Amino acid sequence: MNTSKLGGKSVIARIEMNTEEASFGQVTAAIFEAGGDIVAIDVIQTSSHTTIRDVTITVIDTVDIDIIAERIRTLPGVRLQHLSDRTFLLHLGGKIETKLKAPIQNRDDLSRVYTPDVARVCMAIHEEPRKAFTLTVKRNTVAVISDGSAVLGLGNIGPYAAMPVMEGKSMLFKQLADVDSFPICLDTQDTEGIIAAIKAIAPAFGGINLEDISSPRCFEIEQRLREELDIPVFHDDQHGTAVVLYAALINALKVVGKSVEDLKVVVCGIGAAGIACSKILLSAGVKNIIGVDRIGALTADQTYDNPMWQWYANHTNPDRLSGTLQEVIQGADVFIGLSAGGILKREHVQTMAERPIVFAMANPVPEILPEEAEDIVGVIATGRSDYPNQINNVLCFPGIFRGALDCRASAINEEMKLAAAEAIASAVSDKERSRHYIIPSVFNQQVVSGIRDLVIRAAIRTGVARRIPREYR
Ligand SMILES: NC(=O)c1ccc[n+]([C@@H]2O[C@H](COP(=O)([O-])OP(=O)(O)OC[C@H]3O[C@@H](n4cnc5c(N)ncnc54)[C@H](O)[C@@H]3O)[C@@H](O)[C@H]2O)c1
Numbered sequence: 001m002n003t004s005k006l007g008g009k010s011v012i013a014r015i016e017m018n019t020e021e022a023s024f025g026q027v028t029a030a031i032f033e034a035g036g037d038i039v040a041i042d043v044i045q046t047s048s049h050t051t052i053r054d055v056t057i058t059v060i061d062t063v064d065i066d067i068i069a070e071r072i073r074t075l076p077g078v079r080l081q082h083l084s085d086r087t088f089l090l091h092l093g094g095k096i097e098t099k100l101k102a103p104i105q106n107r108d109d110l111s112r113v114y115t116p117d118v119a120r121v122c123m124a125i126h127e128e129p130r131k132a133f134t135l136t137v138k139r140n141t142v143a144v145i146s147d148g149s150a151v152l153g154l155g156n157i158g159p160y161a162a163m164p165v166m167e168g169k170s171m172l173f174k175q176l177a178d179v180d181s182f183p184i185c186l187d188t189q190d191t192e193g194i195i196a197a198i199k200a201i202a203p204a205f206g207g208i209n210l211e212d213i214s215s216p217r218c219f220e221i222e223q224r225l226r227e228e229l230d231i232p233v234f235h236d237d238q239h240g241t242a243v244v245l246y247a248a249l250i251n252a253l254k255v256v257g258k259s260v261e262d263l264k265v266v267v268c269g270i271g272a273a274g275i276a277c278s279k280i281l282l283s284a285g286v287k288n289i290i291g292v293d294r295i296g297a298l299t300a301d302q303t304y305d306n307p308m309w310q311w312y313a314n315h316t317n318p319d320r321l322s323g324t325l326q327e328v329i330q331g332a333d334v335f336i337g338l339s340a341g342g343i344l345k346r347e348h349v350q351t352m353a354e355r356p357i358v359f360a361m362a363n364p365v366p367e368i369l370p371e372e373a374e375d376i377v378g379v380i381a382t383g384r385s386d387y388p389n390q391i392n393n394v395l396c397f398p399g400i401f402r403g404a405l406d407c408r409a410s411a412i413n414e415e416m417k418l419a420a421a422e423a424i425a426s427a428v429s430d431k432e433r434s435r436h437y438i439i440p441s442v443f444n445q446q447v448v449s450g451i452r453d454l455v456i457r458a459a460i461r462t463g464v465a466r467r468i469p470r471e472y473r
């Protein structure tokens, strides 16, 4: 895939200067002229003739960091000691750690957190298994599990390379919703192997967040685990995405003044996310959805080996359109991309209906970058945090699990998902809503608490809550 548009970079240049030969002004001018932007300067060491500074430089994608380094190196009296990529620095040794809730300071503490006293707690759980929820980490812990087979839009990069994403999800769980979580990448892509592994580790967890498992295996894995486990199993790429997409569409339609029943929607990428998003749109009353994958539009006139595609073809595309994305997108009101970076061109968007809505959600590179279509669309959104309108499942998964854990839900059902979408959409007020603001920020404090509230109510209403939090009694 094309990784040249992975976003801006931020580096730290450690620069040693002989103050008799060079001035810091020359250094900043050289960085600026080569296309870098200085965002921070830290003095590391000074002596009578030399100073060492850490200069934090950001650059946009089109700027070559090596050229900046070369310019610095050629300045007389200046030495570039080293250049570190801040993103890689942040990943050194991983991004999360465990922390103790109580210190172990003496033998007495030791005997209570561990043997012999811990045995009494073990036996209490043995006698009454549901006490695992009160006496272990199960109460507040979710496993973030992947097999590395469909990581972001990077594809099947395997369990080791998938870890940074899963660690990132765990950080978001903790920071946004105070949910503890473990990133777990399994070294198997066999459906039965994955199901068995997850069932075997489930006792430690209050919920399972499946992540970046490719379709169609993800459907069976989730379905089986939902049937066989008594804790919520939620494939985030399907349902988290669908929830946030639906929330964004509710608000985008208000901005462009169109209604759900009249829409022609093209969904590109009929995988885990594309199928789940299409399903939520069908239940929201969208009548004309056309799914497109690498082979073109899915139509009931064809037969497919992939059973999900067959189901899809039979439930969408009422006019039985066939052909390429370029052909079927003509006259569409909405494009939803959950496929691969850079596949939608400005010329295609120009053939869409008036004030089209473009949700280019492939990560890390969207189907089309906002700057390529901004002036010809009604609303454009991506999955990324560096553009306005980020449609990303991070708006959903922390809050939906917060709600599910707080009421000890046995499952996350359709009603809870719709409740979460409603909560997200309503976090943007009528006054705030605009073509650049259809979806609340990930950092909007209202989002998690709003989702939690509606999700708990939906869980109680539908009988999956095993504990009613005090404020709902
Ligand atoms: N913004 C978000 O919150 C969010 C959430 C989930 C997934 N995504 C992104 O959506 C994409 C798909 O994720 P997934 O989990 O559904 O993966 P997946 O592997 O299950 O499905 C991807 C589908 O896209 C199809 N595809 C790939 N290239 C295509 C092309 N050029 N034209 C048409 N179809 C093409 C594949 O054949 C496959 O069916 C990824 O880029 C992922 O990062 C974004």
Ligand SMILES: O=C(O)C[C@H](O)C(=O)O
Residues within 6 Å of the ligand: 151, 152, 153, 165, 212, 236, 237, 362, 363, 383, 392, 393, 394
């Ligand atoms: O991980 C993300 O940011 C979104 C999503 O889960 C994806 O796979 O792209």
Ligand SMILES: [Mg+2]
Residues within 6 Å of the ligand: 152, 211, 212, 236, 237
């Ligand atoms: Mg994902």
